[in-house]
Amino acid sequence: MKRVFFMECAGPVWRTVAERCMAEAQWQPVLWTAAGGDAKPVAELCPEAIFLTGPDAALGLHVPSWPLPALDARLLADLAPAESIALHMMDRMDPACGSGFPHDARRRHYHHLLRYWMGALNALNPDLIIFSISPHIVFDYILMALARHRGIPTIMFERIGMPGWVFPMRDFEHGSPQLRSALSSQPLLPVERVPEAFRTWLLASIDGQSAVPANFQKKLERYKLASNAEMPSMLRALAHEFKRAAALLRKNGLSPAPNSYLRSLRYPHGRCGPMETLASRLKGVLAKRRLMRFHDALTKADGAEKYALLALHYQPERATVPMGAQFGDQLLIVDLLAKALPAGWKLYVKEHPWQLQSFGRGEVQRTEAFYAEIAAHPNVILLPRGASTAALVRGAQAVATVTGSVGWDALCAGVPVLLFGAAWYRDCPGAHQITSYAGLCEALGQIGAGHKPEREGLAAFCAALSGVCVPGVLEPELERTEHLSHEDAASAMAAALINLDSLEEDMQ
Structure with missing residues (x-):
């Protein structure tokens, strides 16, 4: 019997995955985190498992039944790289536009979560930890760091640009050795030999079908926006926030929304209540409008013949933290590129269209200083928000991104990509x-010498990808998987988990 943690495994597909793993590989769930609506069905499936909601776990609200061990300097030093990323990740919990969760409070919260999950590992002694996707809501990332420190195996999935397909890996930093092995044995391949579903997707991508992530597509529909570039009026944005607050009051009364990650400014710093949440969101709307005016005053059009394009990510999101590690601070990327670009090249920087969108929370990771630092480089151009990303990609000598879909779009357009994170591609x-x-200098030298992505290389990659991918759904509320059968996804995902776990055991 293998004792297993299931982390952020929400929805009926994941419960069926666990049920199959229990039946076919004798896995026993001993701890499970997911959305609150999963509590009852998870209890029915595995009544002995401890269940926590993700927001409660992130805020450290669960009172454990196990003792909390002491921390020492050696452990903290060993986990120092994870600490800096975990503290950065806490931006999503800040209710005050980046000023409500100061460094000292974040450090203490990190220590609390570290004790909690050390105690959980001591008490429950898991043999394996399953993450639905790369951990990114603080507590799960800390658990992954502890698991690595103790040598506890982990498995997680990553989704690709084609909806409904995922692949398993031990951790997101190293990706899939199986994919790399398949690609190394056949680095070039005619497009016609790529399996049909992946060939159709590849050809559509080459023809210019943008790989806009499904979570942003769903946001556009939810807020009735025609495109990412559409900016609602101030009146509509404020009206939306009051309507949202009224709906939450009807649903939860004066109690905090159970799915909120916002940490209250008031001691003992639990979850923000409805009035504090409304104040935070209204302040955010105003802050983003102020930032938009500042940003727009610094932008300018440019006609450089040679340029690299840096398409900034929306933040806070897992796409940069933790997927970009230290490069989650995108100013580091700007500085590196500004100093490394060949003479005569410009760096074009374009803000993500959702970053200053009224309905997001982009204000927690942007300031006037952020934009001013970008514009201060003499060879860097901060582009207008309305500039066409597709046209900019096609005209670039190279496209830089942490993990963004713009990188895949660039590869399919024959444009080299400078990748600063753990992208699926x-x-x-x-x-x-x-x-x-x-x-970076070496890569720019190769690009300057004429090295570009080739269609046969893209085809070989897609063929290798098809060999490691399975039908799957990881975060049901964020993905376009309506076409996917529940049973097919659960069966394929369970088999992938069991096979990867068995492969690791055979190698030991």
Whole structure:
């Protein structure tokens, strides 16, 4: 019997996945985190498992039945790289536009979560930890760091640009060795030999079908926006927030919304209540409008013949933290590129269309200083928000991103990519993984010499990808998987988990 944690595994597909793993591989769930609506069905499936909601776990609200161990300097030093990323990740919990969760409070919260999950590992002694996707809501990332420190195996999935397909991996930093092995044995392939579903998707991507992530597509529909670039009026934005607050009051009364990650400014710093949440969101709307005016005053059009395009990510999101690690601070990327670009090249920087959108929370990771620092580089141009990303990609010498879909769009357009994070397409020929200044200079040298992605390399990558991917759904509320059969997804995902776990055991 293998004792297993299921982390942020929400929805009926994940419960069926667990049920199959229990039946076919004798896995026993001993701890499960998901949305509150999963509590009852998870209890029916595995009554002995401890259940926590993700927001409660992130805020540290659950009172454990196990003792909390002491922390020491050696452990904290060993986990120091994870600490800096976990503290950055806490931006999503800040209710005051970036000023309501100061560093000292974040450090203490990190220590509290570290004790909690050390105690959980001591008490429950898991043999394996399953994450639905790369951990990114603080507590799960801390658990992953502890698991690595203790040598506890982990498995997680990653989704690709084609909806309804995912692949398993041990951790997001290293990706899939199986994919790399398949690609190394056949680095070039005619498009006609790619399996049909992946070939159709690849050809559509080459023809210019943008890989806009499903979570942003769903946001556009929810807020009735025609495109990411559409900006609602101030009146509509404020009206939306009051309507949202009224709906939450009807649903929860004066109690905090149970799915909220916002940490109250008031001691003992539990979850924000409805009035504090409304105040936070109204302040955010005003802050984003102020930032928009500042940003727009710094932008300018440019006609450089040679340029690299940096398409900034929306933040806070897992796409940069933790997927970009230290490069979750995108100013580091701007500075590296500004110093490494060949003479005569410009760096074009374009803000993500959702970052200053009234309905997002982009104000917690943007300031006037952020935009001013970008514009201060003499060879960097901050572009207008309305500039066409597709046209900019096609005209670029290279496209830089952490993990964004714009990188895949660029590869399919024959444009090299400078990749600063753990994107699902990181192993595709034409994607240059950047971790250092020297590596960036080397990649730019190759690009300057004419190295570009080739269709046969893209085809080989897609063929290799098809060999490791399975039908799957990871975050049902964020994905376009209506076409996917529940049973097919659960069966394929369970088999992928069991097979990868067995493969690791055979290698030991």
